Amino acid sequence: MVKSVTSVGRSGLHDWMIQRVSAVILAAYSIYIGVFVLSTPDLHFSVWQGLFAQTEIKIFSFLAILSLCFHAWIGLWIISTDYLNILALRLVFQVVVIILCLAFLLWGAQILWGF
Amino acid sequence: MAAFKWPITAISSILHRVTGVLLFLAVPFCLWTLERSLNSEAGFLQVKSMLSGDCAKFITWFILSSLTYHIIAGCKHLLMDVGIGESLESGVLASKLVIILGILAAVGLGVWIW
Ligand code: HEM
Numbered sequence: 001m002v003k004s005v006t007s008v009g010r011s012g013l014h015d016w017m018i019q020r021v022s023a024v025i026l027a028a029y030s031i032y033i034g035v036f037v038l039s040t041p042d043l044h045f046s047v048w049q050g051l052f053a054q055t056e057i058k059i060f061s062f063l064a065i066l067s068l069c070f071h072a073w074i075g076l077w078i079i080s081t082d083y084l085n086i087l088a089l090r091l092v093f094q095v096v097v098i099i100l101c102l103a104f105l106l107w108g109a110q111i112l113w114g115f
Numbered sequence: 116m117a118a119f120k121w122p123i124t125a126i127s128s129i130l131h132r133v134t135g136v137l138l139f140l141a142v143p144f145c146l147w148t149l150e151r152s153l154n155s156e157a158g159f160l161q162v163k164s165m166l167s168g169d170c171a172k173f174i175t176w177f178i179l180s181s182l183t184y185h186i187i188a189g190c191k192h193l194l195m196d197v198g199i200g201e202s203l204e205s206g207v208l209a210s211k212l213v214i215i216l217g218i219l220a221a222v223g224l225g226v227w228i229w
Contacts, residue, residue: 020193027186038227045152045159052153072139079132100139107146115153 006077008070019074022067029064049115058112065108069101127210130217131188134181141178172228179224184217 009015040047051057076097084090148166151158165171191209195201200209 020196023189023193027189030182030186045156048159049153068142072135072142075135076139079136104142104146107150111146111150111153115150 006074008074008077015074018070022071025063025067026071029060029067032060052112052115061112062109065105069105073097073101122207123214124206124210127188127191127213130214131185131192134185134188137181138178138185141181144174144178176221176225176228179228180217180221183220183224184213187216187220188213 006015009018036051037043052061077094080090080093080097084093148162152162153159166175191200191213195206195209200206
């Protein structure tokens, strides 16, 4: 079996599972927010802020960002091994992706718990 | 390269990849918008008026269309993972379906945004 290639999961199969689970969470979140916006034609500030003031939505949102980080990290890792054949270039790309993912996560947490 | 014919399954799969990368690049834009819109009523109104500009509408439409396409193609992926539609014919059919649904969703989003 392929050993931990992306260093996210413990194995290629584990990465594959994470990719699927995070996809389902992201899809559920996108659909939830989409339906909310579509079913609220007169979207005011108080309604919008009220939505994100609920603890469940904060946690759901944070889980979505966390899923996004895993999902994008694994997905972009696969892409980098397909197109970036120079080792140094690939490593730089992967480091940039990790840093961006961490930044998104922290930024998201600050937005959700900071307003 | 010109002689190489792109099968429909390759097109639908490369689009899934391209939209995935686009979505990743769109994350800072989405987070920034969320932050602004939640911080204050003034910020919310600022975002609202900003998003009514033509250029911003186009970007929003582009991001949302990429998202719907990526989700539709992602669902096809997940269905094939559990063993539905794995034969060549059904794969071609599913790819066509994914692209058609993706276009319909993009048109619908366009109508909603403009
Ligand atoms: C919202 C942010 C999202 C981003 C930034 C993103 C990004 C990506 C990227 C970069 C890939 C790699 C593409 C490839 O290997 O060709 C990927 C693959 C995938 N995405 Fe997403 N995605 C997002 C949301 C979703 C959602 C909501 C779903 C739900 C259905 C989904 C389902 C999938 C699946 C199933 C794969 C695996 C494809 C494969 O194994 O080849 N993604 N994603």
